[in-house]
Amino acid sequence: MDRPGAYPRATRPDEGRTFTIPLENGLGFRIGRLARAMRQQWSRQLHSLELSPPQAAVLRGVIADPGCSLRGLARLLHSDPMNVKRCVDDLQQRGLVRSGHLDSDRRPRTLDLTPEGVALARQVTDLVAIQQKQLRTLLTNEEWQVLNRSLETLENEFVTDTSRTGDAVDFHAPNPTDEETS
Numbered sequence: 001m002d003r004p005g006a007y008p009r010a011t012r013p014d015e016g017r018t019f020t021i022p023l024e025n026g027l028g029f030r031i032g033r034l035a036r037a038m039r040q041q042w043s044r045q046l047h048s049l050e051l052s053p054p055q056a057a058v059l060r061g062v063i064a065d066p067g068c069s070l071r072g073l074a075r076l077l078h079s080d081p082m083n084v085k086r087c088v089d090d091l092q093q094r095g096l097v098r099s100g101h102l103d104s105d106r107r108p109r110t111l112d113l114t115p116e117g118v119a120l121a122r123q124v125t126d127l128v129a130i131q132q133k134q135l136r137t138l139l140t141n142e143e144w145q146v147l148n149r150s151l152e153t154l155e156n157e158f159v160t161d162t163s164r165t166g167d168a169v170d171f172h173a174p175n176p177t178d179e180e181t182s
Contacts, residue, residue: 045127049120054079058087059121060128062097062111070109078159085109096120 023029039053046056061073070088074081088111091097096117099109113121136144 042131045131046124049123049127051120051124054083054087055091056124058084058091059096059113059117059124062113063118063121063125066112067110070111073111091117 042053042056046053049056051059057077058073061076062068065072065076068076070085071081073088074084077084088097088099092099095114097111098114099111101110139147
């Protein structure tokens with residue numbers, strides 16, 4: 001029954017149809033909920049190192065590929081180069097990252113970690129190993145393998161090269177979960 005003065009209600013084509021998947025059982029909803037919980041936990045762990053998740057990702061990316069370019073790092077992190085640059089600039093101001101240029105081509109900005117940056121990146125790597133070990137204890141070997149194969153399949157379908165789509169992660173934008181755990 002319509003309220004007095006309300007706009008008439010349009011009939012929807014799916015009216016009368018029952019939805020068989022409750023919100024909390026939808027795969028996307030469940031993956032999002034799990035991802036938020038894991039991001040919050042990761043933010044809390046990094047808080048003790050005075051790092052944000054994007055800064056930790058940059059440190060891990062640079063230690064994995066010393067001398068990489070900003071664009072190469074952005075591709076690795078599936079992020080916009082300008083967002084990565086701002087994050088790198090923050091880490092450089094803290095004395096953790098240094099940048100330079102190739103002798104042959106002065107345009108690309110190359111990245112390396114300072115000794116302090118290497119030490120911090122190793123601490124982040126240790127935290128990642130602990131997190132992986134904790135996750136492994138929750139699943140059997142078979143479940144772990146199935147999960148990894150399933151994630152690979154889904155990533156191959158949904159995670160695309162950011163240069164084609166323009167859908168890059170904003171590594172400098174504050175993550176609402178970061179503020180909750182600070």
